[in-house]
Amino acid sequence: MPHDFTLLKETFITELQSRAFLYRHDHTGARLLSLxxxxxxxxxxxxxxxxxxxxxxxxxxxxxxxxxGSRKYPVKEPFVELLKGSLQTFLNAFTYPDKTCxxxxxxxxxxxxNLIDVYLDAVFHPRLxxxxxxxxxxxxxxxxxxxxxIQGVVYNEMKGAYASPDGLxxxxxxxxxxxxxxxxxxxxxxxxxxxxLTFEQFLNFHRRxxxxxxxxxxxxxxxxxxxxxxxxSEALREFDRLEVDSHVQRQAPFAAPTxxxxxxxxxxxxxxxxxxxxxxxxxxxxALDVREALAWQVLEYLxxxxxxxxxxxxxxxxxxxxxxxxxGLEAELRQLYFSTGLRxxxxxxADRVERLIRxxxxxxxxxxxxADLIExxxxxxxxxxxxxxxxxxxxxxxxxxxxLILWLxxxxxxxxxxxxxxxxxxxxxILSGKRVFETMIQxxxxxxxxxxxxxxxxxxxxxxxxxxxxxxxxxxxxxxxDATGLEAVRRQTEKLKAWQETPDxxxxxxxxxxxxxxxxxxxxxxxxxxxxxxxxxxxxxxxQFTTGIVHLELGLDLRxxxxxxxxxxxxxxxxxxxxxxxxxxxxxLATRISRKTGxxxxxxxxxxxxxxxxxxxxxxxxxxxxxxxxxxxELLAIFTDLLLAPALDDRRRFTQLLLEEKAGFERMLIPxxxxxxxxxxxxxxxLADQAGERMNGISYLFFLRALIQEVETDWExxxxxxxSILERLLDRASLVFNITTDQEHFTALEPKLKQFLAxxxxxxxxxxxxxxxxxxxxxxxxxxxxxxxxxxxGKGARVSKDLPCSLGALMVxxxxxxxxxxxxRIRVKGGAYGAFCIFDALSRGLTMxxxxxxxxxxxxxxxxxxxxxxxxNPISEDELNKAVVGAIGDLDAHLLPDAKGHVSLRRFLTxxxxxxxxxxxxxxxxCSAADFRAVADVLDAFGEQGRVVVLGGETALNExxxxxxxxxxxxxxxxTNVL
Numbered sequence: 013m014p015h016d017f018t019l020l021k022e023t024f025i026t027e028l029q030s031r032a033f034l035y036r037h038d039h040t041g042a043r044l045l046s047l048x049x050x051x052x053x054x055x056x057x058x059x060x061x062x063x064x065x066x067x068x069x070x071x072x073x074x075x076x077x078x079x080x081g082s083r084k085y086p087v088k089e090p091f092v093e094l095l096k097g098s099l100q101t102f103l104n105a106f107t108y109p110d111k112t113c114x115x116x117x118x119x120x121x122x123x124x125x126n127l128i129d130v131y132l133d134a135v136f137h138p139r140l141x142x143x144x145x146x147x148x149x150x151x152x153x154x155x156x157x158x159x160x161x162i163q164g165v166v167y168n169e170m171k172g173a174y175a176s177p178d179g180l181x182x183x184x185x186x187x188x189x190x191x192x193x194x195x196x197x198x199x200x201x202x203x204x205x206x207x208x209l210t211f212e213q214f215l216n217f218h219r220r221x222x223x224x225x226x227x228x229x230x231x232x233x234x235x236x237x238x239x240x241x242x243x244x245s246e247a248l249r250e251f252d253r254l255e256v257d258s259h260v261q262r263q264a265p266f267a268a269p270t271x272x273x274x275x276x277x278x279x280x281x282x283x284x285x286x287x288x289x290x291x292x293x294x295x296x297x298x299a300l301d302v303r304e305a306l307a308w309q310v311l312e313y314l315x316x317x318x319x320x321x322x323x324x325x326x327x328x329x330x331x332x333x334x335x336x337x338x339x340g341l342e343a344e345l346r347q348l349y350f351s352t353g354l355r356x357x358x359x360x361x362a363d364r365v366e367r368l369i370r371x372x373x374x375x376x377x378x379x380x381x382x383a384d385l386i387e388x389x390x391x392x393x394x395x396x397x398x399x400x401x402x403x404x405x406x407x408x409x410x411x412x413x414x415x416l417i418l419w420l421x422x423x424x425x426x427x428x429x430x431x432x433x434x435x436x437x438x439x440x441x442i443l444s445g446k447r448v449f450e451t452m453i454q455x456x457x458x459x460x461x462x463x464x465x466x467x468x469x470x471x472x473x474x475x476x477x478x479x480x481x482x483x484x485x486x487x488x489x490x491x492x493x494d495a496t497g498l499e500a501v502r503r504q505t506e507k508l509k510a511w512q513e514t515p516d517x518x519x520x521x522x523x524x525x526x527x528x529x530x531x532x533x534x535x536x537x538x539x540x541x542x543x544x545x546x547x548x549x550x551x552x553x554x555x556q557f558t559t560g561i562v563h564l565e566l567g568l569d570l571r572x573x574x575x576x577x578x579x580x581x582x583x584x585x586x587x588x589x590x591x592x593x594x595x596x597x598x599x600x601l602a603t604r605i606s607r608k609t610g611x612x613x614x615x616x617x618x619x620x621x622x623x624x625x626x627x628x629x630x631x632x633x634x635x636x637x638x639x640x641x642x643x644x645x646e647l648l649a650i651f652t653d654l655l656l657a658p659a660l661d662d663r664r665r666f667t668q669l670l671l672e673e674k675a676g677f678e679r680m681l682i683p684x685x686x687x688x689x690x691x692x693x694x695x696x697x698x699l700a701d702q703a704g705e706r707m708n709g710i711s712y713l714f715f716l717r718a719l720i721q722e723v724e725t726d727w728e729x730x731x732x733x734x735x736s737i738l739e740r741l742l743d744r745a746s747l748v749f750n751i752t753t754d755q756e757h758f759t760a761l762e763p764k765l766k767q768f769l770a771x772x773x774x775x776x777x778x779x780x781x782x783x784x785x786x787x788x789x790x791x792x793x794x795x796x797x798x799x800x801x802x803x804x805x806g807k808g809a810r811v812s813k814d815l816p817c818s819l820g821a822l823m824v825x826x827x828x829x830x831x832x833x834x835x836x837r838i839r840v841k842g843g844a845y846g847a848f849c850i851f852d853a854l855s856r857g858l859t860m861x862x863x864x865x866x867x868x869x870x871x872x873x874x875x876x877x878x879x880x881x882x883x884x885n886p887i888s889e890d891e892l893n894k895a896v897v898g899a900i901g902d903l904d905a906h907l908l909p910d911a912k913g914h915v916s917l918r919r920f921l922t923x924x925x926x927x928x929x930x931x932x933x934x935x936x937x938x939c940s941a942a943d944f945r946a947v948a949d950v951l952d953a954f955g956e957q958g959r960v961v962v963l964g965g966e967t968a969l970n971e972x973x974x975x976x977x978x979x980x981x982x983x984x985x986x987x988t989n990v991l
Contacts, residue, residue, distance in 0.1 A: 069201015097894025820935025
C-alpha cells in the first residue's frame with residue numbers, strides 16, 4: 013500500500029453513496045477513514061481521545077490553544093487568519109467529554125488543503141507558551157491597589173455556561189450516572205476548578221494525547237483519495253509509535269439508584285416558586301451495540317419527541333410543570349443514557365413527578381405501546397436517516413461524528429454508518445409481534461438500578477454566595493503572595509499584554525496559505541426558480557434533486573396584521589401545528605404528522621426589502637413541511653386541517669403551549685444573550701427589525717408572560733383574537749407557496765398542489781390590504797438584568813443611505829472588523845468568548861455585540877474606538893485580500909437542496925435578484941484600502957449616535973454605571989429585569 017498505510021477494510025456504503033476505505037498508518041498506528049463520494053463540500057477532521065482526569069478544563073483550554081500558532085505558522089492566531097480569508101464552509105473545534113475534534117470544510121480544493129495543512133501543524137506542533145495558556149485558559153491580573161482578579165477566554169466562557177440552569181441540569185444529570193469515569197467530570201471546565209490547572213499539566217496533556225498514535229483522521233468528499241494519503245503520510249513522517257493509554261472506561265453498574273439536590277442562582281426578589289427542575293436518568297446500553305442504539309433512537313422518539321409521546325404527554329398534561337427537562341437519549345458517549353423530567357415545577361412536587369414517570373412507563377409495559385405510536389416513531393427516525401439533512405452542518409462532518417461513536421472505542425466505524433440491515437431487522441421484530449419496546453422499558457428503565465435522580469432548585473442567595481466565594485478564593489490567593497510573588501504576577505500580566513499588543517510580523521503572516529482574488533469565481537451561484545401564478549397565488553418552484561422528498565412552504569403575509577398583533581401571530585405558528593384540529597386532538601394530530609410526513613413546523617421571517625420604501629417590508633409566517641412523493645397527499649391534507657379547522661377553543665392545550673413557549677424562551681436567554689441584544693438594538697432601525705423583536709426578542713417574552721395572565725382572566729377575548737388573526741391571514745391572493753423538489757415529482761403532483769390551494773379561502777372577510785405600521789421612536793439605551801456572571805454588550809445604529817463607499821465594500825469592512833479589531837480587543841485582550849460586527853445590507857443596520865463578556869465599559873470603549881482603528885491602521889494588501897476572500901465565502905455558503913429553495917424564496921420576497929447579488933459581488937471583489945478609510949466616517953456617527961443595550965448581572969451593571977467612564981457611556985440607560 014503506498015504512503016505507508018495498510019488498508020483494513022474497503023466497502024461501499026449505500027446509505028451514504030460513498031466508497032469507504034479504512035486505513036492504519038504503519039509507522040504510528042494512526043487511524044484514517046476516507047470516504048469517496050460526489051459531495052463538493054469536502055470535509056477533513058482530526059480527532060483525539062482526550063479523557064480528562066479532573067474538571068480543570070484542560071482539554072477545552074488546549075482545544076483553544078493549539079490554534080494560537082504553530083511551528084510552521086508562527087503567528088498568534090492562525091485560526092483567525094483563516095476565518096478572515098478563506099472560503100471555508102466550516103472551521104471550528106469541539107471539546108467533548110471524551111474527545112477533541114478539529115474539523116474543516118470547503119468547496120474549493122485549494123482552500124480545502126490549505127485548511128488541512130494549518131490544522132495538522134496546529135495539533136501536532138503548537139506553540140504552547142505561558143502567554144497562550146494565560147490568554148485562552150486563565151491568568152491572574154492585579155489592580156493598582158493589589159486586588160487580584162481572574163481572566164481568560166475559557167474561564168469566562170464557562171462562567172457563562174454555569175449560569176444556565178438547563179446547562180447545569182444536563183451536566184449534573186450526566187455526572188450522576190458516571191461518577192467513576194471521565195463522564196463524571198466537566199471536560200469544559202468548572203470555573204471553580206479552572207484556576208487549579210498549571211501550565212505544566214497543560215503541556216503534559218498535549219504530550220500525552222496529541223499524538224498520531226491516538227489520532228482519528230477523516231476525509232469525505234470529491235477530492236483525490238490518493239492525495240489524502242500522501243498529505244497525511246508527510247504530516248506523520250517524523251513521529252514514531254507511542255503507547256497512549258486513553259481508553260474510556262465503562263461505569264460499573266449501580267447497585268441502587270442515587271439522588272441529589274442542587275441549587276441554581278436566580279435574581280434576588282424573583283418569584284422562585286414553580287422554578288425547580290427534575291430529571292430521571294438511566295444508563296440504558298452500550299454505544300457499541302449498533303442495533304440496540306438504533307432501537308433506542310426509536311424508543312426515545314416514541315417516549316418524548318412527539319406531543320403525543322406518552323412520557324411527554326403525561327408530564328405536560330399533569331400540570332405539574334411547564335416543559336420537559338432532560339436531554340432525552342445521549343448516544344455519543346461510551347454508554348447510552350436516557351434522561352427525562354420536568355422543568356417549571358414546585359420543589360415539593362418532585363416525588364409526584366418521579367412517580368408519574370414510573371407509572372406511565374409501567375402502563376406502557378402493561379397495556380402495550382400503541383401501534384400507531386410505534387409506526388410514527390419508526391417513520392420519523394427512518395426519514396431522518398434517509399434524508400441526512402444536516403442543515404448548515406456539512407453532511408460529511410455529521411458522518412464523521414457518527415463514525416467516532418464506535419471508532420473512538422476501537423470498534424469498526426463503518427458499522428455505525430450503514431443502518432439498512434439493522435432497521436430491517438427492527439421492523440421484522442415489531443411485525444412478528446415481539447414486545448420490543450415494552451421489553452426495553454421494563455429491563456432498561458423500570459428494573460434498572462443504574463439510574464439517578466437530580467433535582468435542581470432555585471436559590472436567590474446562591475449568586476451572591478458564588479460571588480463571595482470567588483472573592484474569598486482570590487483573597488486567599490492574594491494573601492499567599494508576598495511582595496515578590498505579587499510583583500511576579502504583575503510582570504506576568506505585563507508580559508501577556510505586551511505579547512498581545514505586539515503585531516505579527518509580515519513575514520510570519522505571509523506563511524499562512526490563502527487564496528487570492530484570482531482564485532475566486534467572478535459570478536455568483538444561481539439557484540433555478542420558476543415563478544407561477546395559480547389563480548392569483550404566487551407559486552415558486554425550485555427544481556432540485558431531493559432524493560424523492562417534496563419540501564413545501566406556505567407563507568402567510570403578516571403585513572395584513574396590525575403591528576400589535578404580531579406577537580400573537582408568532583405564537584399562532586406553534587399553536588396551529590400543536591393544538592389539534594376539530595377532527596382530532598393534539599396527540600392524534602402529532603402522531604399522524606410523524607406517521608405520514610417528515611415533519612411540519614412554523615418559521616418566521618422578517619426583512620427589509622431592496623430598493624423599497626421604509627414602510628414596505630417583508631414579514632411572513634411560514635408553515636413548512638416535507639414528505640416523500642407518495643406522502644404528499646397526506647401532507648396537504650394535514651396542512652388543510654391545520655389552517656381551516658384548528659382547535660383554537662382548546663383552552664387547556666393552548667395554555668400548555670403558551671407555558672412551553674415561555675419556558676423555551678427563558679431557557680435560551682443565557683445561551684442566546686448576544687442574539688437577543690442584537691435583536692433589541694435593531695428594533696428601532698426598520699419596520700422589519702421592529703417586527704422581528706416583537707416576535708422573537710425580549711418583547712416577545714414579556715408578551716408571553718402577560719398572555720398567560722390574560723388567558724386566566726379573559727380566555728374568550730384571547731381565543732377570538734387568535735381566530736381573527738388567522739382569518740385575516742388566510743387569503744389565497746396574499747399567500748406565497750414554495751415548492752422544492754425535482755421536476756418529475758412536481759409534474760406528477762401539480763394537480764394535487766393546485767387542488768390544495770383552491771381549497772383555501774379566496775378572500776378574507778376583512779380588508780385584504782396591508783396594514784400601516786409605524787416605527788416607534790428610538791428610545792434610550794437599556795440595561796437588561798439576568799442572574800449571570802457575564803455580560804452581553806451591544807451598540808448599534810442605522811447608517812445613512814449616502815454611503816461613502818459601495819454596499820459590497822461596507823460588507824467587507826464590517827466582516828473584517830469582527831475578525832480583526834473586535835476579536836483582538838474584546839476576545840483576546842478583554843477575555844470575552846466572542847464579539848460580532850453585523851451589517852444588514854437591506855435595513856442598513858450596523859451592530860457590534862459581545863458574547864459571555866466579563867466587561868461592559870471596556871467593550872463599549874472598544875466599539876467606539878473602531879473608527880480610529882481604521883484610520884490609524886492602514887490595511888495591507890494581504891489583509892485586504894483576505895477580507896475580500898472571506899466576504900465572498902459568506903456569499904457562497906454551501907446549501908443543501910431544501911435550503912436552496914428556502915433561501916431563494918427569501919431572496920424573492922426581498923427583491924434580491926441575481927443582478928443585485930452580482931453587483932454586490934463585484935463591489936466586494938473591487939473593495940480597496942480607500943473603502944476601509946471611508947468606512948471610518950460611517951463609524952464616527954456610530955460611536956456618537958449609537959444606541960446601547962447590555963444584558964447582564966445587576967451587580968456588574970451597577971458597578972459599570974458607577975465608574976467614571978461608565979457614567980458617560982451608560983448614561984440614561986433604562987433598567988429592566990428580564991429574569
